[in-house]
Amino acid sequence: MPQLDSGGGGAGGGDDLGAPDELLAFQDEGEEQDDKSRDSAAGPERDLAELKSSLVNESEGAAGGAEVPGAGGGARGEAEALGREHTSQRLFPDKLPESLEDGLKAPECASGMYKDTVYSAFNLLMHYPPPAGAGQHPQPQPPLHNKASQPAHSVPQLSPLYEHFSSPHPTPAPADISQKQVHRPLQTPDLSGFYSLTSGSMGQLPHTVSWPSPPLYPLSPSCGYRQHFPAPTAAPGAPYPRFTHPPLMLGSGVPGHPAAIPHPAIVPPSAKQELQPYDRSLKTQAESKVEKEAKKPTIKKPLNAFMLYMKEMRAKVIAECTLKESAAINQILGRRWHALSREEQAKYYELARKERQLHMQLYPGWSARDNYGKKKRRSREKHQESNTGGKRNAFGTYPEKAAAPAPFLPMTVL
DNA sequence: CAGCCTTTGAAGTAA
DNA sequence: TTACTTCAAAGGCTG
Structure with missing residues (x-):
């Protein structure tokens, strides 16, 4: 089992599935509960489209620990800020506007979901x-x-x-x-x-899959509330x-x-990369080598716990909330993730750990580095913007907007 | 149509 | 060690 409760356990080497956040995420269970009830108190009548748009607006303005206005959002954000030390600077508690959550509580969202389980x-x-x-x-x-x-x-x-x-x-x-x-x-x-x-x-x-007994569900049918x-x-x-x-x-x-x-x-590799015979004849050896390299199938990173969770729950959220935009869905899933109990999250951490283990065994020489640069990157401007504008840093915290914007230069710009 | 958005976590690089 | 970036999934949106 994951070293979630050991506190000092962490040093498990590469197999240690306990990321820093993993522990911290559990620190405010009570607050979360409280949070849920508050969320539940919010009105379910809002229009989803409005919510989506408010999501955009509020996301833009939510950096720097500012409370996002919204139905009960202030109180919720406060509670979370108090309860979750590692997320005290995070945007996520506020990032998904109350309004969006509200919208997800619309009748079409409460249609008997969660008959499945995480x-x-x-x-x-x-x-x-x-x-x-x-x-x-x-x-x-x-x-x-x-x-x-x-x-x-x-x-x-x-x-x-x-x-x-x-x-x-x-x-x-x-x-x-x-x-x-x-x-x-x-x-x-x-x-x-x-x-x-x-x-x-x-x-x-x-x-x-058969189950010995149906568990209780920590999440309510509406998006992101524990009940x-x-x-x-x-x-x-x-x-x-x-x-x-x-x-x-x-x-x-x-x-x-x-x-x-x-x-x-x-x-x-994409079929587009296949060369026509004619073109191929024109290729130099060096080019061919490059092409050959490019043809190598890409080994993807193993999914982390949250990714596994998302993969499993996405369809439910889509069905439940009639949302399709992944960005919005992911915000909901992010909230739900934090609303999960310690045990529930632990299962995904464990699953992810096994994924990594298996991946390591299957691809001993593989490194995440192998895939660096294979995705097109955002522009440097975007990076700088997001780094100073509320996007979390490597530790899952969100830099204050007021903080001196340390000039950031990406390691590499391809 | 490539890249962005959005989330968290793991792993990489740079200083 | 610290600070930061990149990638993993996903699908609508955008230039």
């Missing part, structure tokens, strides 16, 4: 499936995860890794995987099995919650095997 991803992980091709490996290694309840011969179930690693894009053939990915410890049955997936072939296997209410009304014994996964492919994952599929985190 537990799903974590529990799935806890039930990592034994790989279909596990038996084919000569040197079975100890499983990464507790699979006590999983019969080794059963049809592989999806792990959460599948969930978020599965890509809508066709997966490149293993042979295309760069040398780097390569040391992939494919002798590890667990891992090979985990990633022997292809999104294209998984569609027919919706996955349902313990009985969960799901699903019939006893029925799968709970239903957690549908991307389809699963039953390939072996063994290199060279026809069904072997690389890690879903591997993103094939």
